[in-house]
Amino acid sequence: MYVLGDNGSGKSSLLRLLCGLMQPELGSIYWQGEQVKHVLEVFQANLLYIGHLNGLKEDLSPIENLQVNMRLAADHAEKSDVLDALEAIGVGRCANLPVRVLSQGQKRRVALARLWLTERKLWILDEPFAALDSASIDVLVARINHHLNNDGMAIITTHQDVVISAQSTQVLRLDL
Amino acid sequence: MNRAWVTIFKRDILLALRRRSDVATTLFFFLIVASLFPLGIGPEPAVLSSIAPGVLWVAALLAGMLSLxxxxxxxxxxxxxxxxxxAPQPLPMLVIAKVLAHWIVCGLPVVLLAPMIGLQYALPNDALLVLVLSLLLGTPALSLIGAIGAALTLGVRGSGLLIALLVLPLYIPVLIFGAGAVAASQHGMSPEAHLSLLAAFSLLSLVLAPFATAAALRISVE
Known part of the structure; x- marks a missing residue:
């Protein structure tokens, strides 16, 4: 599902509500027919959220960062798997540099490398295509398509005209 | 599943090792503040040793605040x-991991440095030992209570000062019993009661503070 809208129309807030970082004032959020707050652990174990902040530590290398993030999400990844994921999105060369020396686009790609590592049903991605070059966007779109064709779900906010080819794509337009 | 808190703990220690200047600031602050008093007051051993417990404890307290x-x-x-x-992890456990790492990086060095500073104040050996013990038992409470303040003031402008206002009043009991323990041993009394109360205070904050901190973090991020 695409979430479109102008700057400040509440796209990010909607995503933060969906993953439980904010609580809705009215209404409730459901996961497979149950209220999220009642099945929080199950929901969180199915969720992969990458916000507009990358969640990377400047003083750690991409490999260390991803291994910490995976462990935190109750997953495990061998070093070689992490390296493969970084290769897949084209930042394999930077795998052992501290993140602070990487460019904005490279940092984004390191954060997005988690998409190749976890098997989560629901992806919530806030502006995943921002700061990426066109080659990386193609790689990312292919990965998202693969996920959707394997019974995955993705909720994505974007500005770019990126075409996701999966059969059931919905568009939610937020207007104030 | 509980491996996650170990991961966070190791990550924070690793980050501190890669950025040693942060640790050094805390330590040097403690060193300098504690060294200023003998210079200002004069080298009279009787005066120095009578103010030592309070001064050293206040210096340790402020040094801890600095890093919060x-x-x-x-x-x-x-x-x-x-x-x-x-993350599908209990947040209070992750908070404990972070506080533990903070204490090892900022609290423990102060505890280890304290006896050397204590020598400047002409403290006798048994009082030095009690000083170390009291800091060892009391500083975990400072880190745990401080975490609540740090979580509440996240993203607030001028948070450093605000933390001081929030947290320093809560530090008062720790200060009283910590300095009291050292003073008691100087006067030939047993510091046991003071030390037990300090330990009790640390244990109580270990049970309560992680939950309060976790709740505060959720509010701050929202």
């Missing part, structure tokens, strides 16, 4: 905190 703002600030600004909040 950093406890969650970088996690907050780079998005790691969001990932911690939505």
């Amino acid at each position: 703002t950093r406890m969650f600030a970088s996690d907050f600004s780079d998005g790691s905190l969001e990932q911690m909040l939505i």
Whole structure:
């Protein structure tokens, strides 16, 4: 599902509500027919959220960062798997540099490398295509398509005209 | 599943090792503040040893305060905190991991340095021992209570000063019993009662503070 809208129309807030970082004032959020707050652990174990902040530590290398993030999400990844994921999105060369020396686009790609590592049903991605070059966007779109064709779900906010080819794509337009 | 808190603990220690200047600031602050008093008051051993317990404890307390703002600030600004909040892990456990790492990096060095500073104040050996013991038992409470303040003031402008206002009043009992223990041993009394109360205070904050901190973090991130 695409979430479109102008700057400040509440796209990010909607995503933060969906993953439980904010609580809705009215209404409730459901996961497979149950209220999220009642099945929080199950929901969180199915969720992969990458916000507009990358969640990377400047003083750690991409490999260390991803291994910490995976462990935190109750997953495990061998070093070689992490390296493969970084290769897949084209930042394999930077795998052992501290993140602070990487460019904005490279940092984004390191954060997005988690998409190749976890098997989560629901992806919530806030502006995943921002700061990426066109080659990386193609790689990312292919990965998202693969996920959707394997019974995955993705909720994505974007500005770019990126075409996701999966059969059931919905568009939610937020207007104030 | 509980491996996650070990991961966070190791990560924070590793980050501190890669950025040693942060640790050094705390330590040098303690060293300098504690060294200023003998210079200002004069080298009279009787006076110095009578003010030593209070001065050393206040210096340790302020040095600990100095590093509190950093406890969650970088996690907050780079998005790691969001990932911690939505992780399928009990948040209070992750908080304990972070506080433990903070204490090892900022609290423990002060505890180890204290006896050397104590020599400047002409403290006798048994009082030095009690000083170390009291800091060892009391500083965990300072880190745990401080974490609540650090979490509440996340993202607030001028948070350093605000933390001081929030947290220093809560430090008063620790200060009283910590300095009291050293003073008791100087006067030939047993410091046991003071030390037990300090330990009790640390245990109580270990049970309550992680939950309060976790709740405060959720509010701050929202």
